[in-house]
Amino acid sequence: MYLPQLLTKLAKGEKLVALTCYDASFARALTRAGVDILLVGDSLGMTVQGRATTLAVSLEDMSYHTEAVARGTAQADGSGAFIMADLPFGSYQASPQQAFAAAARLMAAGANMVKLEGGAVMADTVAFLVQRGIPVCAHVGLLPQSVNVTGYRAQARDEAAAAQLLQDAQALQAAGAQILLMESIPASLAAEVTRILAIPTIGIGAGSACSGQVLVLHDVLGLTEKPPRFAKNFMPGAASIEAAVRAYVEAVKSGRFPGPEQQF
Ligand code: KIV
Numbered sequence: 001m002y003l004p005q006l007l008t009k010l011a012k013g014e015k016l017v018a019l020t021c022y023d024a025s026f027a028r029a030l031t032r033a034g035v036d037i038l039l040v041g042d043s044l045g046m047t048v049q050g051r052a053t054t055l056a057v058s059l060e061d062m063s064y065h066t067e068a069v070a071r072g073t074a075q076a077d078g079s080g081a082f083i084m085a086d087l088p089f090g091s092y093q094a095s096p097q098q099a100f101a102a103a104a105r106l107m108a109a110g111a112n113m114v115k116l117e118g119g120a121v122m123a124d125t126v127a128f129l130v131q132r133g134i135p136v137c138a139h140v141g142l143l144p145q146s147v148n149v150t151g152y153r154a155q156a157r158d159e160a161a162a163a164q165l166l167q168d169a170q171a172l173q174a175a176g177a178q179i180l181l182m183e184s185i186p187a188s189l190a191a192e193v194t195r196i197l198a199i200p201t202i203g204i205g206a207g208s209a210c211s212g213q214v215l216v217l218h219d220v221l222g223l224t225e226k227p228p229r230f231a232k233n234f235m236p237g238a239a240s241i242e243a244a245v246r247a248y249v250e251a252v253k254s255g256r257f258p259g260p261e262q263q264f
Pocket of ligand 1: 020039040041042043044086181183204214216
């Protein structure tokens with residue numbers, strides 16, 4: 001699926017459902033269950049590789065998993081889920097040219113869009129990629145690649161930080177970002193950003209007003225030892241993995257997820 005088809009769903013009033021995905025078998029199952037966006041997240045550093053952070057995930061790792069996911073979701077008629085792939089730490093921060101070389105690898109591996117972390121400081125890089133045919137999702141709020149600076153803590157909780165996030169969001173949109181992902185920020189701030197921006201927002205721990213939601217697959221399947229407060233295990237009561245993912249899809253599409261217990 002290409003970006004225009006994804007945006008058509010929004011225009012019809014649908015919430016976008018995203019879930020992380022790292023291999024072909026899950027790509028097939030998640031596509032059948034109705035997930036719109038398969039995020040090949042660098043969270044694979046934790047979920048697949050067993051590391052404590054995302055920092056050691058390489059561009060080779062991301063390219064390998066993106067290819068596997070692309071093989072799993074591809075349909076002969078060109079349909080299938082939309083694939084978003086994370087640019088890993090150290091592959092894009094040095095310059096727009098460095099980012100282009102890394103992003104081109106992921107697009108060649110089958111991504112439909114790349115995601116990068118950072119606010120206005122990444123605006124030039126976003127513009128450079130978008131002007132050269134690479135759709136970009138910008139990731140703000142809690143930035144796992146900056147864990148050494150912030151820890152894994154909710155972000156933008158005071159007035160100054162909230163104002164900064166709003167400015168970042170506008171700068172990234174102006175640079176050409178086509179989606180904004182917001183992680184671990186107050187629901188009221190995410191709602192304001194969503195109201196102000198013209199591009200869709202995807203939230204994770206950012207309340208229910210976003211244009212869509214994303215979760216980490218292993219949290220949805222109850223495989224995470226200490227899941228974040230905003231996550232939800234959809235396995236209890238589900239007859240299969242696919243049924244659990246379908247329950248997540250339905251909960252997002254109907255506005256039942258995230259509920260009050262997942263918001264702050
Ligand atoms: O890598 C990832 O799984 C992510 C999500 C936390 C949004 O970026």
